[in-house]
Amino acid sequence: MALDQSPEIDYDESQEGKEMTFLEHLEELRWHLIRSIAAILIFMIAAWFLKGLIFNTIILGPSKPDFWTYRMMCKIGTSVGIDSLCVDKMNFSLMSRQVSGQFMMALTASAITGLLIAFPYVFWEIWRFIKPGLKLTEKKASRGAVFFVTLLFMMGVLFGYYVVAPFAINFLVNFQLDPSIENQFDIQSYIGVLATLTLACGITFQLPMAIFVLTKVGVVGPKFLRDYRRHAIVVLLIVAAVITPSPDMISQIVVAIPLYFLYEISILVSAREEKRKLKEEAKLNS
Template identity: 50%
Template sequence: MAKQNKKTPDEMSFLDHLEELRWHLIRSVVAVVIIGSGAFLMKNFIFDTVIFGPSRMDFPTYRLFCDIATWMGFESDFCADKLPFSIQSRQMGAQFSMHIWTSIWAGFILGFPYILYEIWKFISPGLYEKERQNSRGFILIASLLFFSGVLFGYYVVAPLSINFLGTYQVSELILNEFDIDSYIGTVRTAVIACGVLFELPIIIFFLTKVGIVTPEILKKYRKIALVVVLILSAVITPPDVTSQIIVAVPVIILYQVSIYISGFVLRKEAKKEQKLRKKG
């Protein structure tokens, strides 16, 4: 009976839409909690293998940079036996609290496709049938971009940040002993920030759809966008030029791809309008 009485999007009031949004958010949170609970039970793998992986010199990124340096005949800090810092917990409940929050973030990252699915279920009723058909790959493409960013953040940005900050000393008299919250925060920021940054083409796609962005605007403000990208790169990476360039390059490429996507969307919209005019 409930399904038969379900209102169409046109019949729903503002409060009805809010109620619908509330249930989508609740289901998303439940999914994050369920996946996070699984991550909570996999404590050894999540922390020893994943989180603390970049703190050891056998991490794949360090080995790769070491091999490159050796092949080129250079000495490199990436070939060291271990990083000169230790990780400690200085508060009674810090480890337990970090275990919970890390599990929640793991639930968010792994549950991202389902969160997108709930978002899509909320906005899709307001779209035309043809728009829904043209956007069928939204969840898949957005998820692939997000996970690509997450992997880039984990295997490139995080280890470079940890290696630079972990070996940096203003004096040999000062020991690097980092709090667990500081270390995990560095890894989390690199991973989440890169995951979000890699969603740029999707964001531009929808902004073009609603008429806010055009290829001309993107080209006009390309230099400003480059400055913004460099600032964002400086925020999520250590203060060295190499790391910032490594982060900035893929984002600039994604920005250029976004220009082509914006142009593609506008061309499709123009063709659609021409067909409507011919029919009229």
């Protein structure tokens, strides 16, 4: 994985290398924040008008037995002779126990949707504010940062939505201490679990970018990551167990495998960045 190419645009080439006062920095930051918030609000309003589709198809999707993940689980289970992987029904009902409950949930869901869709633009605005303060070599090394951060975040969100959240929700809603106890969950609780797991995966998938930054500042290196690979595998299994409430090993392994691949990609990213740093040091010393 290399931070090579991305459709980034320098917002004001005339500002490159120009010293700015503290107040000018604050003013520049203010406009970046204003544009970011405006983008979130625009997508939030659009999501509000599409709230019926978003709720019925996307948000409530993992709560239905015909959800894509459950159908795939059933196909896999049938092919290997494990019929228990098929989800026939979800043993719970959703309720709204507050007068303004459904309205607030529609507002919250619209805000989360607006933030997810606007994330690439928001991060680009943040990057535009940070970029002028970097050295030329740092700008070259971090080229493509917006693209890769966005790509990894969206991959993590999709993984959380289609893998982690369905496993967790299916386990939690079907867990019963006694058949006489009915599962009636508040809509806020359901959306909270779905949003938390999905966003957590989006953040977790930033591991290669985090390793890139840590390698750049000299905190870790490829040798360190390789030497502690076994320890990392244990940590990844623990993380998989934490974000997957289901106690069965299959669910935890399904979650742990992508995390392990991200760790291996992080080693390659770290090795590439360390190699680049050694080349620069050799040029300076020659």
